[in-house]
Amino acid sequence: MIKKNDTVQIMVGKDLGKQGKVLSVDSPNNRVVVQGVNVFKKHQRPKKQGEKGEVVSVSRSINASNVMLVCNSCGKPVRAGYRYDGDAKIRYCKKCKSLL
Ligand SMILES: [Zn+2]
Incomplete structure (x- = not known):
């Protein structure tokens, strides 16, 4: 089970081999957000006339x-094992x- 603030390594896809910190976990959907991984550049339109649009990484x-x-x-990258120490x-x- 992966938790927030864990360090993980990506095992597939374009970010294969990258390591990063888990920023958030969506357990019901089995999804995680990892810092610096699967980053997309999002163009933000200028809010006012005369302002420049921004590119933000998400x-x-x-x-x-x-x-x-x-x-x-x-x-x-390892497999985690679990054991019980009393109730913990x-x-x-x-x-x-x-x-x-
Ligand atoms: Zn170890």
Whole structure:
């Protein structure tokens, strides 16, 4: 499960191999917005006459199954494992066993 502020790596598409921070998560739709990934330039029309139009970069959401969590300890895209410590669900790196 990917959470906000996680670092993820993109596994498919034009942003393949890029890493970025998760800015928001849309769990019901299984989509995530990753900083600097799937960026589109949006032309904003001038609001008033005489003003210049602006180009703004907007990150669009991508399917969460196209990203993998990056482990802070080993720095690689990894599968997360889960275990219970009492009632708390703990997420850990399956490679190096450190907590994610
Ligand atoms: Zn690790």
